[in-house]
Amino acid sequence: MQHRIPVAVNLFAKGMGGIPPDCLGCLSQAESVEHVFLKCHLAKDIWRAVSLWTGCDVTSFESVSQLVQVADEPTTVSGRRVLKAIIFVSLWLIWKQRNVRTFRHRSLSSEAVMEETMINLYGWIKNRSTLKDSVWLDWVKSPIYVMG
Ligand SMILES: [Zn+2]
Secondary structure, eight states: OOSOSOOHHHHHHTTOTTSOOBOTTTSSSBOOHHIIIIISHHHHHHHHHHHHHHSSOOSOOSSHHHHHHGGGOSSSHHHHHHHHHHHHHHHHHHHHHHHHHHHSOOOOOHHHHHHHHHHHHHHHHHHHSSOTTOOHHHHHHOHHHHHO
16 A cells, blocks of 8 residues: 555666566566556456455455455454454455466466455454354355355
8 A cells, every 4th residue: 555565667767777677477567566456357257256255345445445345344343353454354365366477477366366365355354353163155155245
Protein backbone atom coordinates (compact mmCIF):
# COMPACT_ATOMS: atom_id res chain seq x y z
CA MET A 1 0.00 0.00 0.00
CA GLN A 2 3.03 2.26 0.50
CA HIS A 3 4.60 1.33 -2.85
CA ARG A 4 7.74 0.01 -1.18
CA ILE A 5 7.53 -3.47 -2.62
CA PRO A 6 10.33 -4.07 -5.15
CA VAL A 7 8.37 -4.21 -8.41
CA ALA A 8 10.31 -3.11 -11.50
CA VAL A 9 8.80 0.40 -11.59
CA ASN A 10 9.76 1.07 -7.95
CA LEU A 11 13.28 -0.33 -8.47
CA PHE A 12 13.72 1.74 -11.62
CA ALA A 13 12.59 4.87 -9.71
CA LYS A 14 15.32 4.17 -7.15
CA GLY A 15 18.00 4.15 -9.85
CA MET A 16 18.20 0.42 -10.48
CA GLY A 17 17.81 0.90 -14.20
CA GLY A 18 19.17 -2.47 -15.26
CA ILE A 19 15.95 -4.21 -14.34
CA PRO A 20 13.42 -4.47 -17.16
CA PRO A 21 10.32 -2.47 -16.24
CA ASP A 22 7.82 -4.75 -17.99
CA CYS A 23 5.73 -7.36 -16.21
CA LEU A 24 7.03 -10.85 -16.96
CA GLY A 25 3.51 -12.21 -16.69
CA CYS A 26 2.15 -10.42 -19.75
CA LEU A 27 5.14 -8.52 -21.22
CA SER A 28 2.76 -5.71 -22.18
CA GLN A 29 2.66 -3.35 -19.20
CA ALA A 30 5.12 -1.78 -16.79
CA GLU A 31 5.48 -3.82 -13.63
CA SER A 32 3.88 -1.40 -11.15
CA VAL A 33 2.25 -2.30 -7.83
CA GLU A 34 -1.25 -1.87 -9.29
CA HIS A 35 -0.37 -3.88 -12.35
CA VAL A 36 1.09 -6.85 -10.46
CA PHE A 37 -1.60 -7.01 -7.78
CA LEU A 38 -4.71 -5.80 -9.62
CA LYS A 39 -4.44 -5.25 -13.37
CA CYS A 40 -2.34 -8.07 -14.82
CA HIS A 41 -4.48 -10.87 -16.24
CA LEU A 42 -2.84 -13.24 -13.75
CA ALA A 43 -4.02 -11.13 -10.80
CA LYS A 44 -7.45 -10.56 -12.38
CA ASP A 45 -7.94 -14.32 -12.65
CA ILE A 46 -7.28 -14.66 -8.93
CA TRP A 47 -9.57 -11.78 -7.94
CA ARG A 48 -12.35 -13.21 -10.12
CA ALA A 49 -11.92 -16.56 -8.37
CA VAL A 50 -11.87 -14.88 -4.94
CA SER A 51 -15.07 -13.00 -5.85
CA LEU A 52 -16.83 -16.19 -6.90
CA TRP A 53 -15.60 -18.01 -3.81
CA THR A 54 -16.49 -15.35 -1.24
CA GLY A 55 -19.53 -13.75 -2.86
CA CYS A 56 -17.85 -10.31 -2.46
CA ASP A 57 -16.81 -8.50 -5.63
CA VAL A 58 -13.08 -7.75 -5.45
CA THR A 59 -12.49 -7.30 -9.18
CA SER A 60 -12.71 -3.58 -9.84
CA PHE A 61 -10.29 -1.70 -7.62
CA GLU A 62 -7.80 0.91 -8.73
CA SER A 63 -5.46 0.54 -5.76
CA VAL A 64 -4.43 -2.06 -3.20
CA SER A 65 -5.68 0.32 -0.47
CA GLN A 66 -9.18 0.31 -1.98
CA LEU A 67 -9.09 -3.47 -2.23
CA VAL A 68 -8.20 -3.93 1.43
CA GLN A 69 -11.07 -1.64 2.46
CA VAL A 70 -13.62 -3.99 0.85
CA ALA A 71 -13.31 -6.18 3.92
CA ASP A 72 -15.79 -3.87 5.62
CA GLU A 73 -18.62 -5.31 3.48
CA PRO A 74 -19.55 -8.51 5.37
CA THR A 75 -22.05 -7.83 8.09
CA THR A 76 -20.37 -9.77 10.89
CA VAL A 77 -17.04 -8.95 12.53
CA SER A 78 -15.66 -12.44 11.96
CA GLY A 79 -16.88 -12.31 8.32
CA ARG A 80 -14.89 -9.12 7.83
CA ARG A 81 -11.83 -10.70 9.43
CA VAL A 82 -12.11 -13.76 7.18
CA LEU A 83 -12.50 -11.64 4.02
CA LYS A 84 -9.55 -9.48 5.04
CA ALA A 85 -7.48 -12.62 5.65
CA ILE A 86 -8.47 -13.98 2.20
CA ILE A 87 -7.47 -10.67 0.57
CA PHE A 88 -4.11 -10.49 2.35
CA VAL A 89 -3.23 -14.13 1.66
CA SER A 90 -4.25 -13.67 -1.98
CA LEU A 91 -1.99 -10.61 -2.23
CA TRP A 92 0.87 -12.57 -0.66
CA LEU A 93 0.37 -15.48 -3.05
CA ILE A 94 0.14 -13.14 -6.08
CA TRP A 95 3.52 -11.75 -4.96
CA LYS A 96 4.86 -15.29 -4.51
CA GLN A 97 3.54 -16.17 -7.99
CA ARG A 98 5.32 -13.09 -9.39
CA ASN A 99 8.58 -14.09 -7.69
CA VAL A 100 8.45 -17.66 -8.98
CA ARG A 101 7.89 -16.26 -12.48
CA THR A 102 10.68 -13.68 -12.13
CA PHE A 103 13.39 -15.68 -10.37
CA ARG A 104 12.65 -19.33 -11.19
CA HIS A 105 11.27 -18.68 -14.67
CA ARG A 106 8.27 -20.89 -13.98
CA SER A 107 4.61 -20.00 -13.86
CA LEU A 108 2.03 -20.94 -11.27
CA SER A 109 -1.52 -21.16 -12.54
CA SER A 110 -4.24 -19.06 -10.99
CA GLU A 111 -5.95 -22.29 -10.00
CA ALA A 112 -2.84 -23.37 -8.08
CA VAL A 113 -2.69 -19.99 -6.32
CA MET A 114 -6.37 -20.21 -5.34
CA GLU A 115 -5.95 -23.77 -4.09
CA GLU A 116 -2.98 -22.66 -1.96
CA THR A 117 -5.02 -19.73 -0.61
CA MET A 118 -7.90 -21.99 0.40
CA ILE A 119 -5.70 -24.65 1.99
CA ASN A 120 -3.40 -22.26 3.88
CA LEU A 121 -6.16 -20.07 5.24
CA TYR A 122 -8.35 -22.97 6.28
CA GLY A 123 -5.54 -24.40 8.38
CA TRP A 124 -4.54 -21.04 9.86
CA ILE A 125 -8.07 -19.95 10.72
CA LYS A 126 -9.12 -23.35 12.02
CA ASN A 127 -6.08 -23.63 14.28
CA ARG A 128 -5.76 -20.04 15.45
CA SER A 129 -9.31 -18.94 16.12
CA THR A 130 -12.47 -19.89 17.91
CA LEU A 131 -13.84 -21.26 14.62
CA LYS A 132 -12.39 -24.73 15.17
CA ASP A 133 -15.59 -26.56 14.25
CA SER A 134 -15.59 -25.45 10.62
CA VAL A 135 -15.74 -28.13 7.95
CA TRP A 136 -13.49 -28.13 4.87
CA LEU A 137 -16.29 -28.61 2.33
CA ASP A 138 -18.30 -25.76 3.86
CA TRP A 139 -15.18 -23.56 3.80
CA VAL A 140 -14.63 -24.29 0.11
CA LYS A 141 -18.28 -23.50 -0.69
CA SER A 142 -18.69 -20.30 1.33
CA PRO A 143 -15.82 -19.08 3.54
CA ILE A 144 -17.38 -15.84 4.74
CA TYR A 145 -20.58 -17.39 5.99
CA VAL A 146 -19.03 -20.56 7.38
CA MET A 147 -16.32 -18.73 9.28
CA GLY A 148 -18.28 -15.53 9.75
ZN1 LIG B 1 1.32 -8.33 -16.39
